[in-house]
Amino acid sequence: MATSPLASARSLTAATRTPLRVTSENSGVEEDPIKDTGNKKDKAAKQQKRAVRQNLQGGIKLSWLPTNNKDEDEPDGHTARRIAQLMEQHKDKPFFLRAGFHKPHLPWVAPKKYLDLYPPEKIHLPDTPLNDRDDIPPIAVTHTAGDDGDDDLDKKKAIAAYRATTSFMDAEVGYLLDTMDRLKLWNNTIVLMFGDHGWYLDDHLGLWRKMTVFEEAAHAPLIFSAPGMQAGVACPRLVEFVDIYPTLTELCGLPAPQPADGLSFVPLLRDPPAALEKGGLHDGGAWQGDGPQRSHRSLPLHRMGRQQYRRALRP
Numbered sequence: 637m638a639t640s641p642l643a644s645a646r647s648l649t650a651a652t653r654t655p656l657r658v659t660s661e662n663s664g665v666e667e668d669p670i671k672d673t674g675n676k677k678d679k680a681a682k683q684q685k686r687a688v689r690q691n692l693q694g695g696i697k698l699s700w701l702p703t704n705n706k707d708e709d710e711p712d713g714h715t716a717r718r719i720a721q722l723m724e725q726h727k728d729k730p731f732f733l734r735a736g737f738h739k740p741h742l743p744w745v746a747p748k749k750y751l752d753l754y755p756p757e758k759i760h761l762p763d764t765p766l767n768d769r770d771d772i773p774p775i776a777v778t779h780t781a782g783d784d785g786d787d788d789l790d791k792k793k794a795i796a797a798y799r800a801t802t803s804f805m806d807a808e809v810g811y812l813l814d815t816m817d818r819l820k821l822w823n824n825t826i827v828l829m830f831g832d833h834g835w836y837l838d839d840h841l842g843l844w845r846k847m848t849v850f851e852e853a854a855h856a857p858l859i860f861s862a863p864g865m866q867a868g869v870a871c872p873r874l875v876e877f878v879d880i881y882p883t884l885t886e887l888c889g890l891p892a893p894q895p896a897d898g899l900s901f902v903p904l905l906r907d908p909p910a911a912l913e914k915g916g917l918h919d920g921g922a923w924q925g926d927g928p929q930r931s932h933r934s935l936p937l938h939r940m941g942r943q944q945y946r947r948a949l950r951p
Contacts, residue, residue: 697782698844700797702748707807710747712737716808720815727819735812739805740835744797746804753803754796761791764841777840778847794844795837826887827861828880860905862887871908874916875901 707713719735726733739746769777786794809829816822834855836843846853858875861867878898885892886900903910 696742698786698794699742700744700751700794700800702751702800703745705747707747707804707811710745710804712739712805712808713811716811720812723812723815723819723821727821737805737808740798740801744794744801746797746801750800750804750807751797754799756789756792756796759792759795761788761795762837762839764839766841768841772840776848776850777843778845780845783844784842791838798835798837822861823863826863826884828884829857829859830877830880831857832877862905865905866908869908871904873901873904873908873910873912874914875904875912876914876916 703710705713708717715735715737719733722731722733816825816827833846834851834853835846836848836850836852838844839852840850843850843852858877876898879901880898882892882896882898882900883902883905886902887905892900899912899914901912904912
């Protein structure tokens with residue numbers, strides 16, 4: 637059986653509204669663009685700048701940039717086409733491929749045609765009750781320096797840019813789905829798509845980014861397609877990303893990993909309403925406070941048929 641989990645991970649691109657800088661969204665700390673040439677002076681300068689930045693509160697700026705590039709000239713577009721090429725090369729034998737996409741992580745960089753889909757003046761900001769935070773403890777609300785300095789127009793531009801990079805990413809996933817069609821791989825290929833977290837867009841009276849345990853940050857997509865399994869249905873049960881590995885090994889008829897932190901949810905793929913006795917743990921680190929926030933959270937498994945995803949992808 638050919639197996640093709642297409643997983644959402646990270647590659648790095650760089651751009652901002654202001655001067656260009658290379659950034660690492662996962663760490664929340666700007667990375668200095670000085671290349672490691674082996675020169676001790678350059679290395680020391682880079683380490684010093686990083687140390688200073690690590691003492692600053694918050695992550696990189698909310699930043700966006702439309703480009704004149706074609707899809708295939710963007711890093712994520714190149715990734716999709718390289719994976720499609722590998723699918724073509726290995727279509728007649730078992731394979732395992734991972735497509736790691738960066739967007740819609742910061743900075744929000746995409747071909748201009750995607751940003752044109754979302755005029756900022758048509759974006760509606762969240763209509764949040766003014767007392768929304770009255771019952772929220774301060775430690776649960778993270779803050780990044782500079783996020784609250786934007787006016788309403790900048791906020792709308794930021795939301796538009798996020799949506800634009802999401803549409804760009806949908807198009808790259810669609811490129812891989814088209815390749816699956818062309819190569820007729822759906823009858824013997826497992827496809828998995830997931831993202832690692834959600835995102836705030838000025839929610840809860842000014843929250844951006846991801847570093848809390850609220851629903852908007854904890855909720856992440858997990859979409860499975862596997863031969864012989866139901867399609868076009870959603871499952872309300874709790875699963876975690878550590879469950880993916882044992883699930884894939886069972887679907888592929890491989891020995892179960894021992895020991896395994898996760899639990900195979902193949903029974904849910906066969907019968908989505910079935911009972912599965914397990915919980916889920918979501919860890920939302922914070923930039924402020926004495927340590928990471930921890931909360932038992934539900935991470936629902938969502939399953940969609942290929943055509944359903946495409947209808948969402950290409951309205």
